[in-house]
Amino acid sequence: MKLTYYITTPIYYVNDVPHIGHAYTTLACDVIARFKRLDEYEVFFLTGTDEHGQKVETAAKNNGVNPKEFVDKVSENFKKLLNYMNFSNDSFIRTTEDKHVKSCQKIWEKLLSNGNIYLDKYSGWYAVRDEAFFSESEIVDGKAPSGAPVEWVEEPSYFFNLSKWEQKLLEFYESNEDFISPKSRRNEVISFVKSGLKDLSISRTSFSWGVNVPNDKDHIMYVWLDALTNYLSACEYSNEENDEVFKKFWPADIHMVGKDIIRFHAVYWPAFLMAADLPLPKKIFAHGWWTNEGNKISKSLGNVIDPFQLVDKYGIDQIRYFLLREVPFGNDGDFSNSQLINRINSDLANSYGNLFQRVVSMIFKNCNETIPLKPNKFNKEDSTLINSIKNSLNDYRSLIDEQKFDQYLKNIWIVVSNANKYVDEQAPWALKKNNFERMEVVLFTLVETIRQISILLQPFIPDTAKKILDHIKIPYDQRKLKSVDLILSGNIKISLPNPLFPRI
Numbered sequence: 001m002k003l004t005y006y007i008t009t010p011i012y013y014v015n016d017v018p019h020i021g022h023a024y025t026t027l028a029c030d031v032i033a034r035f036k037r038l039d040e041y042e043v044f045f046l047t048g049t050d051e052h053g054q055k056v057e058t059a060a061k062n063n064g065v066n067p068k069e070f071v072d073k074v075s076e077n078f079k080k081l082l083n084y085m086n087f088s089n090d091s092f093i094r095t096t097e098d099k100h101v102k103s104c105q106k107i108w109e110k111l112l113s114n115g116n117i118y119l120d121k122y123s124g125w126y127a128v129r130d131e132a133f134f135s136e137s138e139i140v141d142g143k144a145p146s147g148a149p150v151e152w153v154e155e156p157s158y159f160f161n162l163s164k165w166e167q168k169l170l171e172f173y174e175s176n177e178d179f180i181s182p183k184s185r186r187n188e189v190i191s192f193v194k195s196g197l198k199d200l201s202i203s204r205t206s207f208s209w210g211v212n213v214p215n216d217k218d219h220i221m222y223v224w225l226d227a228l229t230n231y232l233s234a235c236e237y238s239n240e241e242n243d244e245v246f247k248k249f250w251p252a253d254i255h256m257v258g259k260d261i262i263r264f265h266a267v268y269w270p271a272f273l274m275a276a277d278l279p280l281p282k283k284i285f286a287h288g289w290w291t292n293e294g295n296k297i298s299k300s301l302g303n304v305i306d307p308f309q310l311v312d313k314y315g316i317d318q319i320r321y322f323l324l325r326e327v328p329f330g331n332d333g334d335f336s337n338s339q340l341i342n343r344i345n346s347d348l349a350n351s352y353g354n355l356f357q358r359v360v361s362m363i364f365k366n367c368n369e370t371i372p373l374k375p376n377k378f379n380k381e382d383s384t385l386i387n388s389i390k391n392s393l394n395d396y397r398s399l400i401d402e403q404k405f406d407q408y409l410k411n412i413w414i415v416v417s418n419a420n421k422y423v424d425e426q427a428p429w430a431l432k433k434n435n436f437e438r439m440e441v442v443l444f445t446l447v448e449t450i451r452q453i454s455i456l457l458q459p460f461i462p463d464t465a466k467k468i469l470d471h472i473k474i475p476y477d478q479r480k481l482k483s484v485d486l487i488l489s490g491n492i493k494i495s496l497p498n499p500l501f502p503r504i
């Protein structure tokens, strides 16, 4: 039986158009999902839209339409982004779907019957932009810690007994060191929990755009309980007839989130799950935030980065590569056009693109348009190059499991640069005159190296990797991770390639 892997993005609020932040989280998940598929896991890669709550209700009002009409329209923009960025999600959940509503009600009933919900009254601050409650002591200069405006709320509310789970959460973090990543976030969450947890308001009565609380028509569920439950709904938690999908994929292997929503995922979510007797996800990874040329990205500054425009201007693989190569995943990063252009020109066009271009052109011109047959003997330089990836497949696996995308790419580019050096040192154009056979060995070694590199690059730059593997006629069933251990047999007819990455 295949190993399974369940990976999720946050579900995106549909109050707004998709921006670079949304594209970034989903891209990271896409790379992991594609890598795991290459490594022959059965992957379930989930993304979707968060469609309830006060924020979305207000956005609909401001647009002069009813909330359902509004969310139907805006969630389409997020679906469009998936195509545009070449994302390979297996499912797309919307929180207005029936099966999700059922899941929310199912987990609610479970929490209730386990004695973890009680009715009381909430009075305190609420920030609609964050969809979060704040106590007096958390308010900074009349605002939420994020800078979002707050409003005073006083209403009847159901509460989840979060305080009861404080110790259990701390024990869980203690015995599952990798549950929260990176380390800095783990420390932040642990000290938040140690500072004391208060019970959490989990229903609202002052508006109606949400999931109804079972048996109490005055209340709708707090949007974060609703939203987090999407991870269960999508794998059929509410399907009473067939629990196979749920059993197969739950608990999730990783929830990928931005650093701003770590508390919801690493504190509230595991507490809800423990309280509902459900297994906990294996990992929560919180990535950093992008700024734009040194400035915080915000609508009011008018500097929001539009992923559609970026892709149109620079190309999809160029953007995918840049976002994951430029900044160590987990850190904040600055988006700079000049850096983007540098990376495209130097890493993609001059190094990898040029390696492919010159090697295939030399074969085309000198070897009768045919990749030479696999030689019987390689010298030390050939073997070193050919084995550099083969010998470190497990390192690449670990780098993906640790979400170190930049390091993964750096390692591959060391091989790209070694291959370019090898071309210069071996000088196949000179061998052509005095040692034709040796020239064939050199060119074979180079295509073989390009084959391996391109297999490993499929998750990051799928279109280009495919172009290359197609060009050298690698069959589809030999593009798996384990296929790196094979070797070309050669005698493959090839054509002259077009440049892969035009210089900018």
Ligand code: MSP
Pocket: 009, 010, 011, 012, 013, 020, 021, 022, 024, 025, 050, 227, 228, 229, 230, 257, 258, 259, 260, 261, 288, 289, 290, 291, 297
């Ligand atoms: N709906 C909630 C998530 C519910 S998950 C059960 C939500 N949605 S969101 O649309 O506001 O944000 C989604 C993601 O975008 C978050 O992970 C957030 O960190 C990310 N980003 C928003 N702006 C960003 C940057 N400037 N840079 C990087 N990521 C950013 O929160």
